[in-house]
Amino acid sequence: MKAVTLTFTQRLLTGDRNPVQYTLSLTAEERSRSRHPFQTDDGQAIYLHLPRGTTLREGDRLRAESGELAQVRAKPEPVLTVTAESAIELLQVAYHLGNRHVSLEITETYLRLSPDPVLQDLLHHRGLTVTEEVAPFQPEIGAYGHAH
Incomplete structure (x- = not known):
């Protein structure tokens, strides 16, 4: 696991097609956690700090405070x-x-x-x-x- 933890604070509007740096595969229960640490598919430590009550869906894109983008996948x-x-x-x-x-x-x-x-x-x-x-x-x- 990489040492730096990225904090993702924003869900982007649909239609954003900028290239993503990370893929975040989450179960349905995990996609309902708006403030929680996770790991991207390649092992990068991240923290979700989204508005309370946010439920993520397959294909959602998130932006980190530092500008990196991640795409959410529904984990089997x-x-x-x-x-x-x-x-x-x-x-x-x-x-x-x-x-x-x-x-x-x-x-x-x-x-x-x-x-x-x-x-x-x-x-x-x-x-x-x-x-x-x-x-x-x-x-x-x-x-x-x-x-x-």
């Missing part, structure tokens, strides 16, 4: 990917998981959530296909999340 992590024979089945289970305040990635063809044996059993009982895998996880940030 253990997940349950849920598929169904019909869209209504996915909508129904999204409703039930939402009532349980489960972090959920929602797409047209699948739902994705963190592994949980109780929820996995519920999904199997509803007749859904549940696949355990390691994949990037991008849960919805919620109705009051920070958009960019």
Whole structure:
């Protein structure tokens, strides 16, 4: 690990295409930590000091106090990917998981959530296909999340 710790304080607006010096691969939980030390993919020590409540997304770009740029990547992590024979089945289970305040990635063809044996059993009982895998996880940030 390199000795100097860079402090990243700014998330750039989408559309910024300046070259990045670092890639920062983070799990969904790590992307919700706005003030925390991490390491870039090449081992550079960094510190995030972003506005409280910031949730990072795949592709976000960050600027350090010293001007360096980093790009955020969704790090593959253990997940349950849920598929169904019909869209209504996915909508129904999204409703039930939402009532349980489960972090959920929602797409047209699948739902994705963190592994949980109780929820996995519920999904199997509803007749859904549940696949355990390691994949990037991008849960919805919620109705009051920070958009960019």
